[in-house]
Amino acid sequence: MVRPARLLVVIGLFAAPASAWAEASDAPKGAAVTVLKATKSCFDNTVEVSGLILARDETAVRPDRPGLKVAEVLVDPGDAVKASQNLARLNLPEGGSTMIQAPVAGTIASSSATIGAFASGRGEALFTIIARNEFDLVGLVPSAEIGKLAPNQSARIHVVGAGDFDGSIRRVAPTVEPNSQLGQAFIGIHGDHRLLINSFGRAVIKIGQSCGVAVPLTAVLYDPAGTVVQVVRQQRVETKRVEIGLMSGGLIEIRGGLNEGDAVVARAGALLREGDPVRPVMASTDTPATK
Numbered sequence: 253m254v255r256p257a258r259l260l261v262v263i264g265l266f267a268a269p270a271s272a273w274a275e276a277s278d279a280p281k282g283a284a285v286t287v288l289k290a291t292k293s294c295f296d297n298t299v300e301v302s303g304l305i306l307a308r309d310e311t312a313v314r315p316d317r318p319g320l321k322v323a324e325v326l327v328d329p330g331d332a333v334k335a336s337q338n339l340a341r342l343n344l345p346e347g348g349s350t351m352i353q354a355p356v357a358g359t360i361a362s363s364s365a366t367i368g369a370f371a372s373g374r375g376e377a378l379f380t381i382i383a384r385n386e387f388d389l390v391g392l393v394p395s396a397e398i399g400k401l402a403p404n405q406s407a408r409i410h411v412v413g414a415g416d417f418d419g420s421i422r423r424v425a426p427t428v429e430p431n432s433q434l435g436q437a438f439i440g441i442h443g444d445h446r447l448l449i450n451s452f453g454r455a456v457i458k459i460g461q462s463c464g465v466a467v468p469l470t471a472v473l474y475d476p477a478g479t480v481v482q483v484v485r486q487q488r489v490e491t492k493r494v495e496i497g498l499m500s501g502g503l504i505e506i507r508g509g510l511n512e513g514d515a516v517v518a519r520a521g522a523l524l525r526e527g528d529p530v531r532p533v534m535a536s537t538d539t540p541a542t543k
Contacts, residue, residue, distance in 0.1 A: 282529030286518040287484050289534075293466035295498035295505050299400055301437055301455045303391030305411055305447050308440065309384070311356050312377035319345040320371045327379070331360045332446075339379055340365050356383045361449065385446065388422065389439040389453045395428045398435040400459050407439050411453040418442045421457065462498055465506045470519045472496065472504055481510060482517040482524055489517070489528045 324341040327333060333354045340352050352371075358381040365371070365378040389409055393401065407419045418441075425436040439455050441447070472494070473480050483490050492514075497505035510516070517524065518535050 282487070282531055284531045284533050285484065285524070286535045287515045287532040288468075288471075288518050290465050290467050290506065290510055290512055290514045290516050292463060292512055293503055293505070294461055294463040295466070295500050295503075296458050297460040297462060297498060299393070299397050299457045299459055301389070301391030301393055301407075301439065301457060303389050303437075303453060303455075305387050305441075305449060305451045305453050306390050307361065307382040307449055308386040308388050309382075310361060311358070311381045311383045313339060313352060313355065313379040313381060314373050314375070314377050315342060315350075315352055315371045316373055318372045318374070320350070322365050322367055322369050322371055322378070323349055325363070325365045325367060327360050327363070329360050329363050332385075333357060333360060333381065342371055352378065354379075354381060356381060358382045358385055359446065382449075385444045387441045387445065387447050387449075389419065389441065389455050391437050391439060391453075391455060392432075392434040393424075393437050395433045395435060398424060398428065398437065401437055401457065402459075405457050405459055407455045407457040409439065409441055409453055409455045411441075411447060412451055414445070414447055414451065417445065419455065462505060464497070465510050465512050466503045467506060467510070467516050468518060469499065469502055469504050471516050473520045473522075480520075481506070482520045483510075484515045484517065484530055484532045487529055487532065489524050489526060489530055491526050 320342040322340055323343045326341070327339050333339070335354055335357045337354045338351045339354055341349050342352055343349050361380045361382050363379050364376050371378055401421055401424045403421050403423055405421045407421065409417045409419045411417065419439050420442070422438045422440045428435040467481060471481050473482070478493055479496050480491050480493050483492055492509050494509035495507045497507045499505070515532060524530070
C-alpha cells in the first residue's frame with residue numbers, strides 16, 4: 253500500500269510543470285512596444301519671412317504757396333486724423349490766416365510744424381500722415397524661396413509688441429540683392445491698426461497644402477541611406493524605407509513607402525531590428541507621440 257501512494261505523488265509533480273510549459277508556449281514573446289495606425293492628415297506648405305513694419309503710403313502735407321508762417325499747431329505725432337481735418341493755422345503775408353488740412357485720413361507720423369516757423373510748398377513737410385493706417389511687413393526672402401511667393405497668398409503676421417494679424421502678399425520684388433541673394437516681399441497687414449513703424453515682424457505665408465499619410469516625428473529613423481519607419485506585422489518588426497514630406501505639429505508627411513492603417517512603432521529605435529518578435533500595444537489618443 254505504501255508504494256502506490258508514492259507513485260501518485262511522483263505523477264503529480266511531473267504533471268504540473270507540463271501544464272505550465274504549455275501555457276508559456278502560447279504566451280506572446282518579445283518586448284512590448286507602443287504602436288499607432290498611420291492616418292491621413294493635411295499639411296500647410298509655408299514660407300517664413302522676417303522684416304520691418306513700414307507705412308504703405310506716407311502723405312506729405314505742405315502749404316500750396318510760399319511765405320506763410322505757422323501760427324497754431326492743432327495736432328501732434330501719433331494723433332489720428334480724418335480727411336479734411338484742420339492740422340495747423342498759418343498766417344498770410346498780407347494779413348489774415350488760412351488753415352492747412354489733412355488730405356487723407358490716417359495717423360500723424362511726424363511733424364516739423366512749430367509756431368513762428370515759415371512754411372513753404374517746397375520745403376520740409378509740415379506733417380507726414382500714414383495714409384489710412386495701412387502697413388506692410390517688408391521682409392527679406394532667400395532667392396531659393398522667393399520664386400514660391402505670389403500676390404494674394406495668405407499670411408499670418410506676428411508683430412513684436414503688437415500681436416498677431418492676418419495679411420496677404422501685395423507684391424514681390426523682381427530682383428534679389430546680388431551679395432546676400434535676398435529679395436523683398438511686401439505683405440499687407442489687413443485691418444486698421446496702430447502699429448509702430450520700423451518694429452520687427454515675422455510672417456508665415458501659406459503657399460499650398462498637401463494631404464496624405466502622416467506619422468509622429470518620433471516614428472521616423474534617419475540613416476545614411478535615407479529615412480525609415482518600423483511597423484509591426486504578425487507580432488514582428490518590419491522596417492520600411494519611406495519618402496518624407498512636410499512637417500507640422502509634431503507630425504511628418506509620408507509621401508511613399510507606407511499605407512494608411514499600417515501599425516507603426518510610435519517611438520522607433522535602434523534596439524528594434526528587422527524580424528524581432530514584439531508585443532504591440534495600441535497607443536491611446538492622448539499619447540504624446542500621437543499629438
